[in-house]
Amino acid sequence: MIELLKLETSPVAVALVPEGTEVPENIKKIDESMRHCQMVDRVRKTGEEFYATLEDETCKGGAAALGLGKMPPKVESGEFYYETLKHFKTLEASRKTLEKIPRIEAGSKVASIYAPLESATFMPDVVVIICNAKQVMLLTQAILYNEGGRLEAEFAGKQSLCSDAVAQPYLTGKMGITVGCSGSRSYTGIEESELTVGIPVNLLNDLIEGLRAIVGIAPAK
Numbered sequence: 001m002i003e004l005l006k007l008e009t010s011p012v013a014v015a016l017v018p019e020g021t022e023v024p025e026n027i028k029k030i031d032e033s034m035r036h037c038q039m040v041d042r043v044r045k046t047g048e049e050f051y052a053t054l055e056d057e058t059c060k061g062g063a064a065a066l067g068l069g070k071m072p073p074k075v076e077s078g079e080f081y082y083e084t085l086k087h088f089k090t091l092e093a094s095r096k097t098l099e100k101i102p103r104i105e106a107g108s109k110v111a112s113i114y115a116p117l118e119s120a121t122f123m124p125d126v127v128v129i130i131c132n133a134k135q136v137m138l139l140t141q142a143i144l145y146n147e148g149g150r151l152e153a154e155f156a157g158k159q160s161l162c163s164d165a166v167a168q169p170y171l172t173g174k175m176g177i178t179v180g181c182s183g184s185r186s187y188t189g190i191e192e193s194e195l196t197v198g199i200p201v202n203l204l205n206d207l208i209e210g211l212r213a214i215v216g217i218a219p220a221k
Helices: 036-046 060-065 079-084 091-100 133-143 160-172 182-187 201-215
Strands: 012-018 050-052 109-116 126-131 176-178 195-200
Touching: 012 036, 012 160, 036 050, 036 060, 036 109, 036 126, 036 160, 036 182, 060 160, 079 091, 126 133, 126 160, 126 201, 133 195, 133 201, 160 176, 160 182, 160 195, 195 201
Parallel strands: none
Antiparallel strands: 012 109, 012 126, 050 109, 126 195, 176 195
16 A cells, blocks of 8 residues: 555554453553544554553543543533634534534443554554545545445544544444544644545455556556
8 A cells, every 4th residue: 555655654553442352462552641643643654553542542532532431521512612712603513513523432442553554463443544635536546446436525624533534434334534633733743735544444455456456556476
């Protein structure tokens, strides 16, 4: 995928560990608390592999989207985006948007695991790719290569790398494209020109087949 898309950073494998399941012993815990979006950005650049629990997540809204905990009340109600960020004209508009943001059942996951896709020691649920617009175009063409149709992108500029790029593909089984959010663009090194794509792991084989055909690189023998 890195070769076909000419990616400058790694696709990030993300696995969500269900309640009652242990994190593999070979995977270390993250060494500091940060946001989910920061973890993705860190891994794609450093090549690290680690896991994080709710206590390691400084953005509890992002953690809630991943199923690690409950959505903070002020986020849930729309107050945060209406009163603090001033992103909506009314509280009702803010609440309406938050109600539609995909999230995994609260408390159903105990940890999230991250690694570069090319070196991951675990099976991911979703692969997150941060890339430029042309690379998003190629990914879109590739995912439609086998069966055709149109890709439906759904986003609100809120909870982007957590909800749009992980929770939504996890829940729907479909590739998602998102433009980023205030948090992910403020707290990470994601460039203004970069977009984010979330791909359920079961679509990877078809995606690579499509990329090979469209980009014109023959499969290795």
